[in-house]
Amino acid sequence: QVQLVESGGGLVQTGGSLRLSCAASGRTFSGFAMGWFRQEPGKEREFVAAISWNGGSTYYADSVKGRFTISRDNTKNTVYLQMNSLKAEDTAVYSCAARASTWPGKTRYEYNYWGQGTQVTVSS
16 A cells, blocks of 8 residues: 655645645655646546656646646655646645656556645635
């Protein structure tokens, strides 16, 4: 089993910033690619960002490119999502996911483990 716990969500004004954290436990974190996804009520879960096992490669959805940054600290078994210039459209439940592979994917179906999610609300 792999356990993932997100934190850092909250309410922020348009244009503001938040940093989400995802703490992993239960298995070797350093060997797993990690991703962030988000889901708005009534919509499908969508890809946000992903990072390779060693942080050497990162990938972003077009909607967040240039505003969000994914990073990881394997010494802390934690992956981060720095979100800047937030928009109302970014309001969603954000979940982190782990893939049993060193290389990340961009779809929800490529990830094996999921956290419960943390709510991000951007007010206009």
